[in-house]
Structures are given as C-alpha cells and as structure tokens.
Amino acid sequence: MTDTGEPGRKARPHAGRSRNEQARQDVLGGALELAAETASRGFTMEELAARAAVSKRTLYRWWSCRSEVLAEALVERALTVVDTPASDDAAADLRAYIRSVYRQAHAPQAAAALRLLMADAQTSPAAAAALRAFTDHRRDTCLALLSRAREHGVVPAGRDPGVMADVILGTVWYRLLTADPITGDTVADEILHLLSR
Amino acid sequence: MTDTGEPGRKARPHAGRSRNEQARQDVLGGALELAAETASRGFTMEELAARAAVSKRTLYRWWSCRSEVLAEALVERALTVVDTPASDDAAADLRAYIRSVYRQAHAPQAAAALRLLMADAQTSPAAAAALRAFTDHRRDTCLALLSRAREHGVVPAGRDPGVMADVILGTVWYRLLTADPITGDTVADEILHLLSR
Amino acid sequence: MTDTGEPGRKARPHAGRSRNEQARQDVLGGALELAAETASRGFTMEELAARAAVSKRTLYRWWSCRSEVLAEALVERALTVVDTPASDDAAADLRAYIRSVYRQAHAPQAAAALRLLMADAQTSPAAAAALRAFTDHRRDTCLALLSRAREHGVVPAGRDPGVMADVILGTVWYRLLTADPITGDTVADEILHLLSR
Amino acid sequence: MTDTGEPGRKARPHAGRSRNEQARQDVLGGALELAAETASRGFTMEELAARAAVSKRTLYRWWSCRSEVLAEALVERALTVVDTPASDDAAADLRAYIRSVYRQAHAPQAAAALRLLMADAQTSPAAAAALRAFTDHRRDTCLALLSRAREHGVVPAGRDPGVMADVILGTVWYRLLTADPITGDTVADEILHLLSR
C-alpha cells in the first residue's frame, strides 16, 4: 500500500490493523440496551457479544468484565454527565445539580447500568473500582457545590460536608436500587430543603 | 367412628421424618460466616452446602436461592433487629434508632449479608422480594419514629416523612455498598442534626 | 444381658405386624405394568413406589433393587413358565418348548421385564445373579429336552448340547433385546429345523 | 484459487479453532479402558471426563451420551471389524467370519463396550439407534456370506437366511451378556456345523 495522500502521519509505521471503532460503539450501545432490556435479570458477556455481533475474544480484549463495559458506556454516552453550573446563585446551582442527579436515575439505560454496576461491585473488586470512579467524581462535584453553598449561607456551616454529600447521593442510590420510582423534581427539592439553612 | 368433633376428618398432624433443625441452623450460620469471609467475591450454594455439611438437595428443598437463605439468616439471628425505643423523649428515641441502624452496618456478618442481598436484588426478582421485606419493615419503623418526633417538634412539620426516612436509610445503605467504613455514632448524629428543627 | 444359657435359641419366632400381601402384589403388578409402559426408558424405584402406592421404605425392605422386584414378579405371575411337556413324542415336546419360549418373548410385560433385567445385569452383580436364576433354570429344562430328543434321533448325536441350548435361547434373547418383533411360531420352527437330524 | 463460477459467494471453508484430535482420542480410548475396568458396574460420563482429562462440556459437545462414545470408539478402534473374506472356498469364508465374531467377544474392551451398549439400548432410544448401526451392518455381512455359502451348497437352501444370521449372532451375544466365557473356536465351529448341509 502506497498511501500517497495521508497528511496526518502515523508515528508507528508497523502497527497492524487498527481497532474497529464500529465494534466498540456496538458493544457500548448494546450494553446499555441490554441492561435496560434485561433489567430484572442482568445480561451476560455472551449475550452482549451476540447483540453487538462481536466475538467474545474482542470483548475481553478491550474490557476485562461487564462492569468495565458499563462504566465506559456510561462515560461515552454522557449518561452520567450532570449539570455542574457555576452561576452567581449558589443555591440555584446546588438545586440544579441535585435535580440533575435525580433525573438521571430516571433514564432507563443509565439506571439499569448503574444498578448492574452496583450489584457487581459487591462481589468483584474490579467492578468496585469501576464504580468508585463514578462515585468519587460525583462526590467531588457535589462537595465543591456544597462548599460554595456554605460560603453563601445556603447550607449551615456547622454540618459535615461529607455527610451532606452522602445524604444527597445515598438517597437517590437507595431509591434506584430498591426500584422505587422517583417522579419529578420533588424529591430532589425536598432533599435540598432538608439540607438548607 | 367416635371422634365426635371432626366427623370424617383424618387428623394426621404429622407425616414423615421431621425437619432437621440442626441442619437448618448450620445453613443459616454458615451463610453468615461465608458472607463475611468471602465478602469480596460472594459465595455459591455449593460452598454453603459444603460448609454446612448439608446436601444441595436439602438446601434447595428449603430455600430457593442464596438470597432466601440470607434473608432468613438475618431474621433468625436477629441481626437486623434495631432498637425501636418508645420513651418519653421522642428525640432520644429517634437518635437511638438511627444509631442502631448505623451500628448494624458495622457488624461484619450482617453487613456482608445485606450487601449480597442488595446485589442479588438487582438481578433476581426473588431476591428483590426478599430484600423488600427488610426495607419495608425498617422504613415503617422509621416513619413511626419520625411521626412522633414531628409531633414533639423534633423534626420540622413541613417536610415529607417519606423522604426523611429515605435519607436516613439511604445514606447508611450507600456507605455500606460503597464499602466506606462508618466509625462511631458521628454520622448517625450528623444525619439527625440535618433533619432536626 | 441375662440370656446366659440359651445357645442358638430363637427367642421370638414371630412378633409384630405381619407383611401386607396387598402391597406386595401391588408392587409386583406395578413393576410389570411400568416395565411395559416405560419400555423405551425404564422405570425408577420411585416411580414404582408411587405406582404401587407404597413407600420407598417398604420397597427397599423387601427388595434390594429393581431387578429383584422384576425377577420376583416374573416368577409370581408365572410369566416365565414355559411348557415342558413329556409326551411320547420327543420331537413334539422340543417343538412345544421352543414355541413356548418364543411366544413368551411376545408378551409385552414379560418381554419388557426381561429386557430390563438383562440391562441391569450388565452393570450390577445383584441383577446378574437374579437373571442367572432364570437362564440357568431354563437352560436346564432345554438340555433335558434336547437329551431326550437326541436319544430318539430327533437331533444329531455328535453336536454339543450346550451349544444347541445356547442357540435356542440366545436367538430369542437377541431378537428380544434388539426389539425385533417375532411373529408366529415360524422362527421357533425354523430353529428346530436347523437343529434337527 | 480462481473461483470462477461462484460470483459473490463467501467461501469461508473454516473459521475458529479446530477440534482437538488428541482429546477425541483420549475420550475414545478412555471409554474402552473404563468399560473394561468397570465391567461390573459401568462407568459414568464424569468418570470418563476425568479419565480422559477432558471437560464435561467438551464431552457433551461431541457426544450426546455414553452409548455414542462407545459406538464411535468401537468403530474408531476397529474393534468390531471382523474378517469378511472372499476366497474361493465359501465354507472357509463363513467359518472365518463366525470365528472372527466369536473371537471379538473375547477381547476385554470390545466385550465390555458391547455389553454396555446393549444395556443402554434397553432404556434409551439413542443408544438403541447406536447399537442398531452395528447389528445391522454385521447382519448384512453375515447374510452375504450365507448367501454365497448357500449357492455353494454349504448350507441348506430351504432355510431362512435371516434366522440363520440371528442364530450366529444371537448365540454369541447371549454368551457375552450372560458373561459365559467362550474359549477357542469350538463354539464357532459348532454353530457352523449346526447350520451346515
């Protein structure tokens, strides 16, 4: 192959076949779809391979376990992206954040994926690590918003911010895992009320 | 036939060999021990059968799945019993309850069993039902205490009691499932602070 | 223990409830029925207990295995009794005997029971012993008839009587075990022809 | 490859890992060994898997039941191949064939395998089919030899060839199944004598 007109020069001249991006997308999308479709029983790696029309070998070449696929899918599809606004109104920012977190627990695919991730985390250190990446990141965002909120007197200064973050995130996880439907923004606002002053 | 009170009725109060209570206890105890010992990976029904020196057939005769064993073990061993005091001091009662719930999340066997139960509940309707029995019961107790606390002005009247209960229980579940250690009564007291007034 | 001076004394010739003859008949009859009904797969002791409305305990109290039940059933129901005539005509006697043996292989219950017996005999010494009781007895009868037939010049004198008996019995067993239907007395007569002179 | 006549055809003659021939041989050999070693009780698929150092999954992937393994082993190892000579002497050919059949019933592995096959055939349609493949093939060979023998006046013309074949094969099966030892070629020759003229 002469490859005459390729301006973007590839540094490695000897690097074999390149990764199939389509297959990657099929796997990530398939994982989310399967998670939602098989919500009551979970899905297997074999099902995922079949759904994505990908060999098991390819699956395991790029991801070590189901949780890793789920984690990457959630990131890739921006399903766990929550608003982290930074307006002048610290109270409104915190409210928007909490609402965003609670709304996400509604989205079928994200909800199903998160539930599987949490389930796997209980019996697999690898899954626990994958889950931890989420929770830590989200907790940091929450703490930052709480910090600003405290500076502006939105939340009381004497309370432990870590506990407040756990209250915000723990309550939504609990509802998610026990399959309680959360309708509207009412619960999110109620939580904020409890933490305010 | 004399048997005046029950004409034509065959009493037959017993039939066949009676259930082996020792085996039952061995299974329930073994499940809790194994849950704690294999916390990072979970245990199988075969492991449990071997540990309890019981045949798989006997295991499945009485329990349909791991979750059912765990649920019964938690009840049998009173590991989920929390204080539900009813003194004159509604605030003290609520505090004692919350502390009790959080302390329980410390006990290695109860904690491990609850984590497995929650994990199974995500992929098995049967496990979800077994888990629900706990959460519903505990939530009811919590709501009753919150109700009294509200009457005595310990917690604000305007807030949704359901959300408050979810905050109390959700936060401890979240810490339990993400394997964060909770030391002392500080978190419990902090939660109560947030809900008070 | 006092019983000092009673060597070889039978303390109690009989005590306790006597055996239930009805149950015994139900088992023997049920075994033959089941053998015929489940000819293509065989039946289990549990099926037999259910069919005879008898407990497994009772089954195993009187018979050690399926083959023993079958053997007793065949004897009890006289299903393996073949004509052993002793008329003046040695040739007619032998013919009648062979026809009787071949006809028996037609009777559904006897045929099914014999096939199971032979199958069990291949993997169980106990069953092999039970089967041997039949084959030996039948072979003896056959040899006696052959001996008289030889004396009367019906069959040649130079041939080994043991082999002739095996030819007569082996051929019918072979047809039975390979599920080939044997219709009428033709095969029996053909066998006799081959052995005659 | 030019592949001129098949436009647009996906050749794809092979894909994926090829079957492990060593494992196959280990299974077939192990089956025969086990059959001979455990002649009095039979062997299980689990024993065979262990003996052949092969997983149960692989066993069941290629063979549906024990009988299928045995049948293939007998064919593969040529243990059921009998001489089918076609010399000028039709009598000698028939004699050689019968002797060959009877000698085979001596070989410990073949004998044990055939006994298990016959036993399974009584309680499993699949095994019956596997057995039938043997018996039919062998019967055809026998009938062909008998036909030639009849043409040359070795056996009488008036007799049913099917019955003669059953006599030859049935007698050896009967001796095999009732575990009677057959020594030397005497029985084979005796059978031939009975059928001759």
Add this chain to the structure above:
DNA sequence: CGATAAGCGAGACGGTACGTCAAGTCTTTTT
C-alpha cells in the same frame, strides 16, 4: 389385656451424577 415388635406411609436426608450454562482463554483463519 397390655406390652412388645414389626410393618407401614410419609418424607427428610447425604450422596452421586446428570446435562446445561456462562466465564474467560486459546487457536485458526481471514482481513
């Protein structure tokens, strides 16, 4: 007649093997 002892149904029990399933690895061929 009451004690003794065996028979009996029901069914729990420890075992062994069953045949299946998913996990994760490895090999072959094609791209």
Add this chain to the structure above:
DNA sequence: AAAAAGACTTGACGTACCGTCTCGCTTATCG
C-alpha cells in the same frame, strides 16, 4: 495486529434418583 468463529477448561447451576433414616401410626402376636 485485529477480528470472527468457535473449541476449550473450569466450576456452579438446579434436578433426579439413589438408598437410608426417622417419625408417628397401625396391627399382630405373646406374656
């Protein structure tokens, strides 16, 4: 090198039947 296809080991699954063992009758015989 990556990929699809698929064979492979491992180990757990949940079930079936085995043969044994209570359990609480019932029923016959004998002291």
